[in-house]
Amino acid sequence: MSAETSHQEPAARRVVVTGVGVVSPLGDSPRDLHAALTEGASGFRAVTLFDTDGLGARHAGEVADFAPESYLGRVNLRPVDRTARLVIVAAHLAFEESGWTRELREEHDVGLVLGTMFGSVHTISSFDRRALVAGPSYAKPFDFANSVINAAAGQTAIWHALRGINSTVAGGTTAGLQALAYAAEVIRTGRADAVLAGGADELCFESLYGFHQTGQLCSEGDGGAGHAVPFDARRDGMVLGEGAGLLMLEEAGSALERGAPILGEIRGHGNCYDCSRGTGESAVDAVERAVALALGDAGVSAGEIGAVSAAGNGSVLGDRHEALGLAAALGGRADLPVTAVKSMLGETLGASGAFGTIALLESLRSGVLPGIRGLEEPEEGLGLEGLSPRAREIETRLGLIDAVGLDGNVCALVIERIDSEELSAQLSGGA
Amino acid sequence: MPGSIGPRSIGRRRIVVTGIGAVTPVGAGREEVWENLLSGSSGFAPVESFDTSRYNVHAGAEIKEFDPAPYFSRLDPQTVGRATQLAIAAARQAVDDADLDLDSVEPERAGVVMGTTSGEPREVESFDDRYVAEELEQVGPEFITRYPCHVIAGCVASELQLAGVNAMIPAACAAGNYALAHAFDVLRAGRADVMLAGGADSFSRITYTGFARLGAIAPEVCQPFDRNRKGMIPGEGAAVLVLEPLERALERGRQPYAEVAGYGLSCDAHHMTAAHPEGAARAMQRALSDSSRQPEAVGYISAHGTGTATNDRLETRAVKRVFGDAAYKVPMSSIKSMIGHTMGAASAIEAAVCALAVATDRIPPTAHFEEPDPECDLDCVPNEAREQRVDMAMNNAYAFGGNNASVIFEKCRT
Structure with a gap:
């Protein structure tokens, strides 16, 4: 099925991107983020959010000097924790770009689907520890309200007056991509017209320490984070990161009607599980299957995909499974340009799928795909030849993002670059 | 208002409930749970899983003497958290109850969607105990491999070898309904042939502390809609429903308990912990409109009915707003009067109740009811189960974060 034939189904609703909000270790706009990724900048730095003494991991992709007031004005941020602040600011930026003013949001239902791994494990743990030390009657009610995993989505809805479908999707490092797929589906099926979607996780002591104890983080030298280079033969683990990335998704016709900027289209998705x-080896099959499902859902062939934004984070086993799965799904396209933005942002958990999507959308629009920072020698036998340390020019409309969880979840998304003129021509039957 | 939302474009497959599994404070398995709920059993007892001596309340709805081993054949129950154990038990029961031969299902076309409030809170509580005791070095890899909530849906899939769509929806106290709604859409869109959907939460010190701090926990029993109600009682549990397309159920000779007619979600955007009648009403209206049904067709409402002063009053108001005069004719009970508030599992267990009410024309009571409240003047089915025709049942759930979800079940006409 091609893009054209999908129009023959009269009721098929298409999902477009009308705005992007991003708060990342490498900038707070999709343009700045893409520019930094294209330069091969590193978002890793010595952690300043908390004391890392005695911790093996001291570097991370921290959003340094994050100041919500600089976006939101002088407001009372006391009731919301860091995860929610990241989401509230990313939402603010996405609404600004897409033209969803507060007045419009008060008149129309706007939904929010947020992917997250932890919500805020720091808030949850702090609440519990205070009760343990000082006694249960000293636990803080504010913290309890934020201890639910859907707190950031609920707080953002209150902050920005979002009365549409509000859902939180977990899934570890696939949560952000799963949230985008979930949101696209509720628009496609007519349950909503406008849904903000993406993901977020904050950097905190509890998760950094927890991941350190799993042995999944890369070694650290004196000079900084070690070899967290996706798909590189010498990779030895990941670096943790944080941030929030959100895309404003809308039904194509209504987006066009209100004169919204059209940045791209969500064409299809696939989601499956590796038991x-x-x-095990079934992890490779799961990646292959998720990609095949996404391509089928989008109605495009592997040959039409011109760029891939991969989930690779430096994990020894995970990166291998992913590469082999991608190579199998995209068969015969070994030279396909593949980027892995976690080489620069770190593993931002719930945010990572959104960051991967935002980076690829900006690459499709600008014609430049970032490289993989630090890549010296790709592991042999991965089946992917389009891995490069440097940014490359690409000429394609269609891109693929995949997310591979640390423990079985896999998700893939197909996006297309499209502008309002093209969309308008297609919707009026001119394509 | 949902005015501009058009007709659904993909998937009008009819989706039915063919299997039910539940582990609750009043028993385990469909038959035992259902009979105990109809007879007004009570699952309340002093909390045993942690020391409540520093609290001014002590009642809980814990599951006593739960042995996960019989439900596990692949994973080791000792390597997963308690919510995951409860979820796997409920999932295994549901598959057996559906008489579903998993070998006959393509693993890639079978999936899992689960909801939860806290995931595996005991794992973070154990982290906190070690932190406070300055023994953090004793925290091993299990904190990260067991704690994040998505492991619940993942482990259910891994144990039952379901390699299709997998999702975890932590929509707090409405999470079970959110999970069912998502699984319903996945099946309608043809992305799977069978979905296991439900919710799970384990008894949690963090949750208990929070509700105690809010002054929301009742001293002994939960009395929804009663004039002298004193609050909710935290509980634990899991429920899983097997959902599949009607034609598939019929092909394998299975008479469904109920058909999922539709659902509605909304967000209050008002307050993190206090519900708002307008958002609750919108979720019900959307569920009715998604099901193409009028309020008069609803024969039973499973209330969120936590037993707190505010929830029950606001919920009553929301139902009246949607149902008008018909509100007084619809029985609306709360099984939280018997099993407490099982958090992310609550609306999944209540969904099972709705499916069984529709299947058997029986309605479980609101137990411990003593004195009517003029502000909660609907028919809460006080104390005695009722035999009454139920063509349609509506399952309402409201959560922290202002997340509202209503799911409608109806008799399956074949």
């Missing part, structure tokens, strides 16, 4: 929980 070995990321430990």
